[in-house]
Amino acid sequence: MKHSDTDIIIAGGGLAGATLALALARVAPALRVTVVETFPLSSDALPDSYQPSYDARSTALAWGSRLIFEELGLWSRLSEHATPIQHIHVSDRGRFGATRLNAREYQQEALGYVVDNRWMGLCLMRELLDTQTQWQAPAEVVGMTPTEQGVQVSLKTGSETTTLSAQCLIVADGGRSGLRETLGFQASHHGYNQNALVANVSTSDSHEFTAFERFTDAGPMALLPHGSPAHAGYQSALIWTLDDKELEEVLGMTDRNKCERLQSRFGWRLGRFTHIGACSHYPLSLTTVEEPVRPGVALVGNAAHALHPVAGQGFNLALRGLMTLVEQFRLADEQGRSPGDFQILRRYHELHRPDRQQTVQFSDSLIRIFGHSLAPVAAARDAGLVGLDLLPGAKRLFARKAMGTGGRRADINGPGVSHTPGPIQSRSPGHD
Structure with a gap:
């Protein structure tokens, strides 16, 4: 079983690839893992301390994802700069329907957390330095050939191309995966004719650790608490859905006019918008690969499925999938089987x-339902939101969904955390 150069090659050292590498080091340490990443990596580049940037992009982690990171031994460090979401407020702009969740009602310290992507990456790198994980960086996987022992992977470093043999290749290079297409995986794309504008904003009123999900006639938007984990501040992470025309208009505005346009869309629940930071944007679409596994190869994270950020489940869904894959690799190693065995990978997929x-389905249907302006549909939405707020059983189920647990504890040794939505996720496309 050990005749190859390495057991598992992970193409992509972003959040998904690095998390997978750490989970394998914790759960199946006998497996040899090599991560191939296009960006240079050096332990000297890791700072001794982290100073959050106002313009840092972030990710919303469900409570269930926290439990997984606890199992990986990462949460203690990660929590140093993880802003808790203690309340969630969901509303339909211009209508009376609303639902509110409070972590204390469910004996939890938080419903989820907002973490800067860079901080999460640094925490992962720090932990991985203490493992046997090997790195090829900067390098890029540009091709793969099946062999009797597994796969022969072509690596490009500058103008030089080399090969590395392995038993399994994991594609984790993000939603814009070029390797996915190179290997011939068929991806289905459904465009929403919308864009996500992502920025950090300041408001005159404190967020009080509240995540706001606001559905408007122009599309959903969200404000997630950002900044200090201990003191409720005035900074929030914004995800603003805009069509092409309005996006162009907003990008051309002064910061003051952007705040005024945002005020008119969101309202005054956080007082006045006083500042908006650097804006990034990307087109929104649903991308899925129906058959993300082949003998010796598997797609994970955004390379396998890229969702609309409305439900905040891009990385949370990926994390649950990674834990399922890790468990199958652990079992394969115990049984003396190759991690690239198609039966192992197919079992993970199933x-x-x-x-x-x-x-x-939840993410896509949410966009369709709340994007509908017909009066009967809008009235039904209002009734649904009010019903959630008034009926204890329905509200408890909704809270479990928001926390990404479905009423179960996250378990690293199985498919684990339930398939459940959380707050809108603030992040940029690319490596997940």
């Missing part, structure tokens, strides 16, 4: 598929 299908 276990993760219900979670993925239901999460994708």
